[in-house]
Amino acid sequence: xxxxxxxxxxxxxSPASSAQSVVxxxxxxxxxxxxxxxxxATGTWTRNSSGxxxxxxxxxxxxxAFTGYFHPISPVEVVVDEGxxxxxxxxxxxxxxQADYRVDGFQIAYCTSEISVDIEAAFFEAYVPCTDxxxxxxxxxxxxxxxxLPASSAPGLLACWIVTIDLSGTTDEFCLRAExxxxxxxxxxxxxxxGLSLSIGDNANGPAGFFVAGDxxxxxxxxxTAFQNPGFQGTGANEQDQxxxxxxxxxxxxxFNFGGYPxxxxxxxHFRIYAQLGNCGSFGTNYCTSVPNSTGNAATMLVQGGSPSxxxxxxxxxxxxVPDVPGIGIFIAGPGQGQIPLFNGILCVAPVGLxxxxxxxxxxxxxVTQAIDYTGASTGTAPLSVVAGxxxxxxxxxRDPTAGGGSANFSDGIRIDMEP
Numbered sequence: 001x002x003x004x005x006x007x008x009x010x011x012x013x014s015p016a017s018s019a020q021s022v023v024x025x026x027x028x029x030x031x032x033x034x035x036x037x038x039x040x041a042t043g044t045w046t047r048n049s050s051g052x053x054x055x056x057x058x059x060x061x062x063x064x065a066f067t068g069y070f071h072p073i074s075p076v077e078v079v080v081d082e083g084x085x086x087x088x089x090x091x092x093x094x095x096x097x098q099a100d101y102r103v104d105g106f107q108i109a110y111c112t113s114e115i116s117v118d119i120e121a122a123f124f125e126a127y128v129p130c131t132d133x134x135x136x137x138x139x140x141x142x143x144x145x146x147x148x149l150p151a152s153s154a155p156g157l158l159a160c161w162i163v164t165i166d167l168s169g170t171t172d173e174f175c176l177r178a179e180x181x182x183x184x185x186x187x188x189x190x191x192x193x194x195g196l197s198l199s200i201g202d203n204a205n206g207p208a209g210f211f212v213a214g215d216x217x218x219x220x221x222x223x224x225t226a227f228q229n230p231g232f233q234g235t236g237a238n239e240q241d242q243x244x245x246x247x248x249x250x251x252x253x254x255x256f257n258f259g260g261y262p263x264x265x266x267x268x269x270h271f272r273i274y275a276q277l278g279n280c281g282s283f284g285t286n287y288c289t290s291v292p293n294s295t296g297n298a299a300t301m302l303v304q305g306g307s308p309s310x311x312x313x314x315x316x317x318x319x320x321x322v323p324d325v326p327g328i329g330i331f332i333a334g335p336g337q338g339q340i341p342l343f344n345g346i347l348c349v350a351p352v353g354l355x356x357x358x359x360x361x362x363x364x365x366x367x368v369t370q371a372i373d374y375t376g377a378s379t380g381t382a383p384l385s386v387v388a389g390x391x392x393x394x395x396x397x398x399r400d401p402t403a404g405g406g407s408a409n410f411s412d413g414i415r416i417d418m419e420p
Contacts, residue, residue: 023245023256025069025212025265028111032066034162035150037105041169043148055105055166056276058226060085060176061194063236064272065219067265069258070111070160072207073200078246079210080197081269082129084238086227087178087185087320087367098302099183099318100175101275103141104168108198109213109270111160113206117151120144120199121165123174126181127195130242130255136195137181141174143167146201155205162211162270175280176273183304183318193238196271199248212258214239214268224272241267283308283416288339288348288395290412294402295366297321299411301394304369308419310386315372319396319411322363329398331357331370333384337393337413343406348395348413357381361396368396388420 036047037055061083073079087099108121122139133139143165152159167173179185180192200208214235224234241261246253257267277286277300284303292298299321306314322329336350358380361368372394374384386392396411403409 025071025258028160030158030160032160037164037166039166055274060101060275061273062224062234063214063239063268064270065215065233067212069212069265070209071212072209076249078197078199080133080244082193083236085178087183099304100177100280102280103176103275104173105166105274107164107272109162109211112151112208113158114202116147118146118201122197124195127193128190130244189238211270212265213270214266239268243267285415288413289346291345293400293409294323301411301414308416318369320367322398324363326362327360333394343408345410349393386418391415391417
């Protein structure tokens, strides 16, 4: 379904080179204030400069390199930017790659000349850069923030804010699947991108809009995330020098930039996304401890697809963050949990009843995917001892000679509650 919708979007797409250089940013002339974190569940604030209270431990997208400009838009316009949430691919540095992430917060930055401000943010899991979002699958989340965020102290006085939104404990938390919604890195922005849209309310007393952000000359793509140089400013992965402006009343819409970087500011907008680690799907629970290996990553298990049904026999699991050495690992499984130090890591499957899935696996960009066949016919394994109504546990065991010591390590474990 995603590929079909993406194909439709591609037919409507405007190439990056066709971006129109007619939108002009305005300089930020008032002090920029960090309002801290607004907790949507309680309607309260944590006034801290970092703006990360109560949020997930990792930043999975970050385009916050400050340019000193904001992008004025009208109340009937929506601006849409692109980005990338990685599963693998050329994304060096530490991190925990997953097929999906549970998003529990995001950060935006804006200017307004009104005493009250209405803002809406939407997240598109599959988006072709610089196209009308009507051609994309519907957003996986839409968060409306009407009258609850800081604005100006007087009509006509420009005020500029950085605000972090905490979604935890609300129904607005959502799962965001990596690589354009399918968890597969295609090395093609049309297939690997998410879409991020923003709109802002009344501008009767002066301009209103969102911070222009991103500077690949000084803030490399992907920096400031769990995957690459955490804590630094960043120009978001897959972020391009362009954006789409949609007139919701049916007026002129199109693909724009600010005149072409570096002569003009980069055509991106301030956006940061926070997430929890661990499986975000409808089944599967991560447990136990994984120890960082020679890549700097702690290898992480997740459910890639299928179901917990024994009769369907369609479970697909995945591990990310392992060394890219050919033929280095196997998956192991069993009915019990353990936490036993072994080699350079932790054995998370109890030794009693432990079974090997005898396919030697070679990672690609730190990722290994394994289809589980409970009959063992496709894996050269004895039938797995799965029982409906009971839990079964999986883990990846891999050689890691570069790390020295025991020259081997483990991922964390994942528990699947089996169904008929």
